[in-house]
Amino acid sequence: GAVVSQHPSWVICKSGTSVKIECRSLDFQATTMFWYRQFPKQSLMLMATSNEGSKATYEQGVEKDKFLINHASLTLSTLTVTSAHPEDSSFYICSAAGRGRIRELSQYFGPGTRLLVL
């Protein structure tokens, strides 16, 4: 149990385009989803938290108009990087916490998405 998928795993795009990353909880209801960014050899940096059906809460310094988050159902959250620029290149990881046959208050992570903006 507690499987979180993330798609795509790899994406290369041109500067100025938008990229959508999907995060799905496969076998439990994700009442809360989190989006992180990780630079090489660094820890995870929380970008935003989203509860199903509510607007996302962004961490300080994260542009909400650039990183659009939608959590429309209990199993799906999407992160859209709008008008991507090379400095947005990074590893993006989602995680989910919720209910079902999982341990509550534990976060389960997706496999991550590598974004390269040319």
Next chain:
Amino acid sequence: AQTVTQSQPEMSVQEAETVTLSCTYDTSESDYYLFWYKQPPSRQMILVIRQEAYKQQNATENRFSVNFQKAAKSFSLKISDSQLGDAAMYFCAYSAGNMLTFGGGTRLMVKP
């Protein structure tokens, strides 16, 4: 604000030996959770073990165990009988609700 500190950027251990990774945290909460996550080269974050602060008994999961010292705000991870597959980044994390606060990580190398 809560902070989590991992003072060992890198550790190495001989295969089959035991290694302990350190973690300290700062909080004013009395009820919280502590976690150790493993991130292998694939970069998939894997939950290794978790500890509820209200439980005095240290959590164990097979070869992994913790030494939770609440008064000292210390939460170390012991890996027994280390295996080559244990080589990874290990992150200590704190949560008083849903949000996780991560430490900077410790890179564990396992020597054959």
